[in-house]
Amino acid sequence: MAGRPPLRIGQHGKITRTDLGSGVWLARCRFRDRDGVTRIVERRTPTGSTDKYGDKAEAALVAALDGRRPPTADVSASTLVVDLMKDHVARLREAGELSPVSIDVYERAVLVARPRMAGLKVSDLDPALLHDLLAGIRQAHGDRERAVRAVLNAVLTRAVMAKAIDTNPMRELGRTRRKSEGPKGAPALDPTEVLRAYKRVRTSAYCRRADLRDPVLTLIGTGVRRSEVLGMRWSDIDLDHATANISGRVVRIKGDGLVWLPATKSGAPGRTVPLPAFVVAALRARRTSRISDTWVFPSTSGGLRDPDNFNKQWRRARGLFDLDQVTSHSWRKTLATVIDDAGLSARIGADQLGHARPSMTQDVYWKRGSVHTEVAAAIDKIVR
Structure with a gap:
């Protein structure tokens, strides 16, 4: 003989009422809780009430059951x-x-x-x-x-x-993307291409007029993100020790316009990177004629510089230099290649580029946040 079918989670069985006399009733039933266990739940007529047929006891029981059920779902099959x-x-x-x-x-x-x-x-x-x-x-x-x-x-x-x-x-x-035939995104440059780009940026009249020279040289020398370069403050720069504290970035937020966020893309509060000699020289010269006491690379009005406008100007410049495929992100990939070719570790690369982690093992057991002057020396060697 088949047994009684199991209750669903949050479902109760038949409610019975028992007259206890003097206007007091007992209502009880089986109820399957969220842990999957079926229990007996019961309630009596509330104190001070006269319950002729037991309906008040049952109402108290139903209210108690409602409190034991999972929250009512706000999504159904017909939800858009x-x-x-x-x-x-x-x-x-x-x-x-x-x-x-x-x-x-x-x-x-x-x-x-x-x-x-x-x-x-x-x-x-x-x-x-x-x-x-x-x-x-x-x-x-x-x-x-x-x-x-x-x-x-x-x-x-x-x-x-x-x-x-x-x-x-x-x-x-699952995943349906087609496999690419090679690396995606901006290409990395070899040393010869880096030196050629460096010389053209440094001597370009257009880069000087558009104020591209110094920020692009900083991109080449540090590999930091475009938004982080434009978010550099003079208070973040230590030219005597040839370091920069990457502590924020410039982004455009819907409804707020351009804002400076006090955190890098990975969410970290900041990191300190070494500056190659050619970047230190450019920043020393820039500091004497700065138009903003706050921002290293401001807009023409002295406020935050729009990363998208900066990108448009760089697209024009790279077209003039026959560097059509070289985006601002290329310098990050290039510096990662320089770090690898110099025999430096993945941890050094992660510290320099601001990646959250090259691997879990390195995150847990290797020291983070060091200033690796070897990176500046490696890129300096190319431009010399």
Whole structure:
């Protein structure tokens, strides 16, 4: 004979009422708690009440059961995916755990996805449909597809936890990117190309007029990020000891414009990097004619310099120099190559470039935050 079917989590069995006399009743039932254990739960008529049929005892029991159930899910199979995505970004912003720049990236991802998913419900999504949607976004918007993937994965995981769907179709979809035939992004330069670029930047009339010479020389000599170079303050520079404290960066945030964030891209509070002799010489000369007491590389008005405008000016310059493929990020890859070719360790490279970690082992057991003058010497050797 088949046994009694098990209760679902948060479900109760039949409620029984027992008259205890004098207007007091006992209501009880079986209830399966969140730990999976089925228990007997009971409540009596509240003190001071007269309960003719036991309905007050049962009402007290039902209220107690409601308090033991998991929170009511705010996601169902009919919830619109776009609404979930917008809510996810709003939650991230409210939590304050991500940088404003990252939040803006996710907001743009929602804007990109919205026209293609306007009427889609959580239950509509399957791996095949997601594959086609993401392929279209990748073709139209390139790398923005990565942020769309991240948001979709988060909201569909939330839907699984709310039992709106059984599985996350993003997990079934997996990675569909084509393998590249070579390294992605900006190329690294060999020593001959570095020396040629260095000489052209240093002697270019356009770089001097556009105030590109000194910041580009600093990029070449340190390998720090463009936003970090433009975020350098004079208080961060120690020319006597030939070091710079990379303590913040310049970014554009929706609704706020250009702002200086007191943290590097990896989220670290800052790092100190050595300055090659050619960068020290450029900064010494610059300090005598500075137009800002705060910023090393300000805008023409003395305020924060826009990284996007800087990039446009550099694109024009590299076109003049026949360096079309050399972006501001190329100098980071170039310095990483210099560090490797000089026989320096991956930890030194991580300290110089501001990477969070080359590996877990190195993070745990190797000392961080050292100033490695060997890096400045290696790049100095090339330009000499």
